[in-house]
Amino acid sequence: xxxxxxxxxxxxxxxxxxxxxxxxxxxxxxxxxxxxxxxxxxxxxxxxxxxxxxxxxxxxxxxxxxxxxxxxxxxxxxxxxxxxxxxxxxxxxxxxxxxxxxxxxxxxxxxxxxxxxxxxxxxxxxxxxxxxxxxxxxxxxxxxxxxxxxxxxxxxxxxxxxxxxxxxxxxxxxxxxxxxxxxxxxxxxxxxxxxxxxxxxxxxxxxxxxxxxxxxxxxxxxxxxxxxxxxxxxx
Amino acid sequence: xxxxxxxxxxxxxxxxxxxxxxxxxxxxxxxxxxxxxxxxxxxxxxxxxxxxxxxxxxxxxxxxxxxxxxxxxxxxxxxxxxxxxxxxx
Numbered sequence: 001x002x003x004x005x006x007x008x009x010x011x012x013x014x015x016x017x018x019x020x021x022x023x024x025x026x027x028x029x030x031x032x033x034x035x036x037x038x039x040x041x042x043x044x045x046x047x048x049x050x051x052x053x054x055x056x057x058x059x060x061x062x063x064x065x066x067x068x069x070x071x072x073x074x075x076x077x078x079x080x081x082x083x084x085x086x087x088x089x090x091x092x093x094x095x096x097x098x099x100x101x102x103x104x105x106x107x108x109x110x111x112x113x114x115x116x117x118x119x120x121x122x123x124x125x126x127x128x129x130x131x132x133x134x135x136x137x138x139x140x141x142x143x144x145x146x147x148x149x150x151x152x153x154x155x156x157x158x159x160x161x162x163x164x165x166x167x168x169x170x171x172x173x174x175x176x177x178x179x180x181x182x183x184x185x186x187x188x189x190x191x192x193x194x195x196x197x198x199x200x201x202x203x204x205x206x207x208x209x210x211x212x213x214x215x216x217x218x219x220x221x222x223x224x225x226x227x228x229x230x231x232x233x234x235x
Numbered sequence: 236x237x238x239x240x241x242x243x244x245x246x247x248x249x250x251x252x253x254x255x256x257x258x259x260x261x262x263x264x265x266x267x268x269x270x271x272x273x274x275x276x277x278x279x280x281x282x283x284x285x286x287x288x289x290x291x292x293x294x295x296x297x298x299x300x301x302x303x304x305x306x307x308x309x310x311x312x313x314x315x316x317x318x319x320x321x322x323x324x
Contacts, residue, residue, distance in 0.1 A: 059281075063307060096307060103312045105249070108256050150253050150313055182254070 001235050003228060005031045006044040008074075010065045015051035015087065019205040023048075026208050027224045036065070041073040045231045046083040049074075049090030051143070051203060061104065061146045062092030071097045081234070083127040083227050084197040088144055091189070091199030100192055100199050101162070102151035107144070108182025114143040116214055117180055119188045119202055120168040123161050126195045127230035131222045137172045138165075138219040140202040142180055147201040149183040149190070157190065165189035165200055238288040240324040241295035246317045247309040248280035255279055283308070292321045 007019045016033060023031035032044075041047075055064035065071070071093070074084055078099055086094040094100045107113060121129060121136045132138070151157055165188040169178045174186045181201070189200030207213060207220030249255050257279040266274045289295035296318055303309055309316040 059308070060310060063310075067306065095312075096310070101312075103310050105253060105313060106256065108254065110256050110260065152250075152252060152312060182256075 003029050003046075003231050003235075004044050005029055005046045005048065005227075006034045006039060007031060007048045007050055008036050008039055008070050009033050009050075010036045010052065010054035010068065010070075010093075012054045012056055013050050013052035013089070015089075015203065015205060018203075019048050019050045019087070022205045022208045022220070023224060026221065027228060029224075029228050034070075036068045036070040039070040039073050041076045041082075044077075044082075045235070046227055047074055047077060047085075049084070049086040049093050050205075051088030051090060054089055054093065057089075057146070060092075060096065062089060062094075062096040065089075065093045066096035071099075074099070078192070078197055081194065081196050083230055085128055085223070085227065086197075086199040087203055087205065088142075088147075088201055091201055092146065094197065094199040099197050100190055101153065101157065102149055102190065104146050104201070105148040105150050106146050107148055107180070112143070112145040113147070113180050114141070115180070116141045117202065118168050118170050118172075118178065119165040120172045120174070121164070122166055123164045123191070125161075126164055126191050126198060126226075128191075128198045128223050128226050129164060130230065131226040135172060137168060137170060138207075138222070139170075139213060139215055139217045140204060140207045140219060142202050144181070144201055147181040147183065149187040149201075151184060154184060160193055162190050162193065163187055164191050164198055165202070238290055240286060241289050241292060241321060242324055243285045243287070243295055243299045243321050244319040245283050245285070245299065245303065246280050246319055247283070247314045248278055248317065249313055250315055253313045280314075286324065292323065296321050
C-alpha cells in the first residue's frame with residue numbers, strides 16, 4: 001500500500017513547502033500540496049496543516065481557515081482515526097476549528113519570537129510521538145506571535161494526558177525562562193482525547209535535517225517517522 | 236415587514252482568567268510612569284461596527300449575537316462578547 005499524505009495550502013501559508021520537502025525527500029513518503037478548497041479526504045491517509053499566516057491572521061490567527069471546506073473534510077479523518085497534525089498556524093487553526101481544546105493568545109512579551117528552543121516529551125503514546133521516549137528533550141525552532149496556550153480546563157487536559165510537549169530547558173526542567181511565550185504550564189503541544197490529532201507551536205519540519213540545526217540534530221524526523229509508521233500499522 | 240438599517244457596536248474582550256499583556260503594558264509602562272496612578276484597571280480588546288438590515292433593534296442584536304456565536308467571531312474559550320450599542324440609521 002502506498003501511503004499518501006496531504007499538506008493543506010491556505011492563502012498565507014509559508015511553511016507548506018518545507019513540510020512537503022521533508023516528507024517527500026527526507027522521510028520518503030508520497031506527499032501532495034493541496035489547495036484548501038480542493039482537498040478531498042478520501043485520497044489521503046494523513047494530513048498536515050502547516051505554519052504561516054492563513055488569511056493574514058485577520059480577526060484571530062487561524063479563525064478564517066477554521067471555516068475552510070478543508071476542515072470539514074479533515075473532520076471526517078478526525079472521526080475515523082486518521083492522523084492530523086497542525087504545526088504553528090496549523091495548531092491555531094485546529095483550536096479555532098475545535099479539533100483541539102483551548103486557544104493560542106498573543107505572546108506575553110507582545111513580540112514575535114523566532115529561535116531554537118527545547119521541548120520535553122510528556123506523552124509518547126500518540127501517533128506522532130511513539131518513536132520518542134517520555135522525558136526526551138528535543139531541540140526545535142519556534143516562530144510565532146500568538147503561541148501562548150490558554151485553556152479554561154487545564155485539569156481535564158492533565159488528567160487525560162493530552163499535554164504532549166512542554167517547553168523546558170536543555171536538561172528537561174520546566175522554567176519560566178524556558179517558556180518563550182507565557183503558555184500555561186509551559187504547554188507547547190497537545191492532542192485530542194483519541195490521540196489522532198495533535199497541534200504544536202514548534203516546527204518539526206525545520207528540525208529534520210542536520211544542516212539546519214545549530215546542534216546538528218534531526219529531532220523533527222521523529223514526528224513524521226512516527227506518523228508514517230502509525231499509518232502503516234493501521235492499514 | 237419593512238426592514239431598516241441598524242448599526243451595532245460590539246467589543247471582544249479577553250476573559251479575566253486570560254492575562255492581557257497589551258493592557259498590562261499600557262497600565263504599567265505608560266499610565267503609571269506618566270503619573271496616572273489613579274488608574275486601577277485597563278483591559279484591551281477588539282471592536283467591530285456592523286451595519287445590517289433588520290426588523291428592529293432587538294432583531295438586529297439577535298442576528299449579530301447569533302452570527303458571532305455560530306461563526307466564532309469571538310473565541311468563547313478566551314473572550315467575552317459585549318453589545319455596546321445598537322442604533323437605527
